[in-house]
Amino acid sequence: MSKDTTTEAKIKEAAKRVFTNKGFSGCSSREIAKEAGMNVALVNYYFRSKEQLFNVVFHTVMDDFMLSMKDVFRMKQPLETKVRLFIEREYEFITKHPEIPGFIVSEMNRCEVGDSNKQFIMDEIAETGIFEEMHQAQITGEMRKIDLFSATLILMSNCHFPFIAKGLMQEIHHIDDEKYAQQLVLHKQYVIEMMIGYLFPAKK
Amino acid sequence: MSKDTTTEAKIKEAAKRVFTNKGFSGCSSREIAKEAGMNVALVNYYFRSKEQLFNVVFHTVMDDFMLSMKDVFRMKQPLETKVRLFIEREYEFITKHPEIPGFIVSEMNRCEVGDSNKQFIMDEIAETGIFEEMHQAQITGEMRKIDLFSATLILMSNCHFPFIAKGLMQEIHHIDDEKYAQQLVLHKQYVIEMMIGYLFPAKK
DNA sequence: ATCATTTTTAAACACTTGTTTAAATTTGTT
DNA sequence: AACAAATTTAAACAAGTGTTTAAAAATGAT
Numbered sequence: 001m002s003k004d005t006t007t008e009a010k011i012k013e014a015a016k017r018v019f020t021n022k023g024f025s026g027c028s029s030r031e032i033a034k035e036a037g038m039n040v041a042l043v044n045y046y047f048r049s050k051e052q053l054f055n056v057v058f059h060t061v062m063d064d065f066m067l068s069m070k071d072v073f074r075m076k077q078p079l080e081t082k083v084r085l086f087i088e089r090e091y092e093f094i095t096k097h098p099e100i101p102g103f104i105v106s107e108m109n110r111c112e113v114g115d116s117n118k119q120f121i122m123d124e125i126a127e128t129g130i131f132e133e134m135h136q137a138q139i140t141g142e143m144r145k146i147d148l149f150s151a152t153l154i155l156m157s158n159c160h161f162p163f164i165a166k167g168l169m170q171e172i173h174h175i176d177d178e179k180y181a182q183q184l185v186l187h188k189q190y191v192i193e194m195m196i197g198y199l200f201p202a203k204k
Numbered sequence: 205m206s207k208d209t210t211t212e213a214k215i216k217e218a219a220k221r222v223f224t225n226k227g228f229s230g231c232s233s234r235e236i237a238k239e240a241g242m243n244v245a246l247v248n249y250y251f252r253s254k255e256q257l258f259n260v261v262f263h264t265v266m267d268d269f270m271l272s273m274k275d276v277f278r279m280k281q282p283l284e285t286k287v288r289l290f291i292e293r294e295y296e297f298i299t300k301h302p303e304i305p306g307f308i309v310s311e312m313n314r315c316e317v318g319d320s321n322k323q324f325i326m327d328e329i330a331e332t333g334i335f336e337e338m339h340q341a342q343i344t345g346e347m348r349k350i351d352l353f354s355a356t357l358i359l360m361s362n363c364h365f366p367f368i369a370k371g372l373m374q375e376i377h378h379i380d381d382e383k384y385a386q387q388l389v390l391h392k393q394y395v396i397e398m399m400i401g402y403l404f405p406a407k408k
Numbered sequence: 409a410t411c412a413t414t415t416t417t418a419a420a421c422a423c424t425t426g427t428t429t430a431a432a433t434t435t436g437t438t
Numbered sequence: 439a440a441c442a443a444a445t446t447t448a449a450a451c452a453a454g455t456g457t458t459t460a461a462a463a464a465t466g467a468t
Contacts, residue, residue: 026229108371157365167312187354198398
């Protein structure tokens with residue numbers, strides 16, 4: 001018996017679809033209930049409030065987002081390979097869920113996001129040992145001596161922005177969804193080349 | 205007599221402050237009126253609707269955003285210098301108006317944004333002649349042969365994302381506003397180095 | 409089958425929202 | 439000063455919002 005057919009699960013999945021596309025303020029409990037095919041009172045029955053439902057959804061989205069990232073970081077592979085794989089995985093995951101980076105980023109700028117949802121992201125990634133590896137690689141000279149903040153920001157900028165700014169980029173370049181997806185495949189190669197070339201200069 | 209003291213101007217400026225921080229759905233006409241110190245009915249009197257007011261504000265923000273960008277592109281300078289100056293100007297402008305890239309990007313993803321607000325951005329930038337310059341530079345080998353889409357996307361990713369993802373990055377790295385600003389100064393140097401190194405490889 | 413518990417339904421509630429209305433006030437024109 | 443036009447004010451309106459309530463229906467336990 002699949003758990004995804006329970007009322008609670010239906011509401012949660014519907015909420016995930018609606019919240020990730022429209023954000024917390026951009027949709028109503030009634031819209032979510034309609035999306036789930038349920039009565040609006042059930043939002044409060046199962047989740048106590050719209051806010052609580054949002055927190056549950058946000059937590060779930062973050063977990064999914066980080067899960068396969070952590071898998072890549074735990075691999076026994078050279079650091080440069082791991083970074084390449086990380087970028088590949090980001091593009092792959094987000095291509096399937098293009099609304100997620102924008103959702104996470106904008107809701108993280110909202111002060112109403114409950115503190116309990118501000119995951120201890122760094123701790124979870126640190127557990128994989130990736131930061132130690134980066135540190136060592138900088139000592140041996142394999143990796144450019146650049147602070148962790150900038151290293152992560154460079155990677156995230158080039159992996160997430162292309163999806164976050166889809167509307168704007170389509171307007172700028174007058175392209176439709178299909179063409180956009182094609183361009184991103186090519187774009188990924190360029191940014192891999194650029195970032196790897198910069199972060200691991202010794203290979204040049 | 206400064207035009208900025210008229211009722212219309214006061215409402216517009218207040219709306220700019222509120223819309224850029226909270227987006228269209230995240231605030232109400234009453235909130236904007238309160239911010240302006242005016243009665244809410246005046247929103248409709250002067251701008252006919254909340255939607256129209258938003259369109260006016262969006263148009264203004266886009267114009268400001270692009271104005272100095274175009275100034276840089278029109279300069280009589282070598283292309284590489286122009287690109288450097290462009291990046292400098294982006295960081296400078298957005299440091300003063302950190303809410304703007306996130307605002308533009310997220311509202312551009314909203315289907316409700318009026319088509320009249322989808323500026324013919326490309327045309328305006330093309331007028332500066334920058335794209336011809338880039339094309340020529342690719343022919344002469346000065347600039348990497350990379351399609352325009354990816355070139356613009358690389359530049360925008362590394363200039364805008366650091367501001368858009370402020371909340372997330374602060375959470376990841378446990379840093380406050382002041383420290384974040386400091387890190388961005390350093391980060392700018394890294395991304396200039398990376399992007400210029402990639403886009404203009406002949407200089408290596 | 410009976411009863412207890414849980415879930416669902418639909419309406420109600422109090423508040424918020426964008427907009428409209430009508431009257432009061434201010435400004436402009438002669 | 440008189441009148442017209444523009445602006446401002448405050449209330450009203452209709453619809454939407456998150457939440458609560460009470461009753462009906464479904465499910466679980468014996």
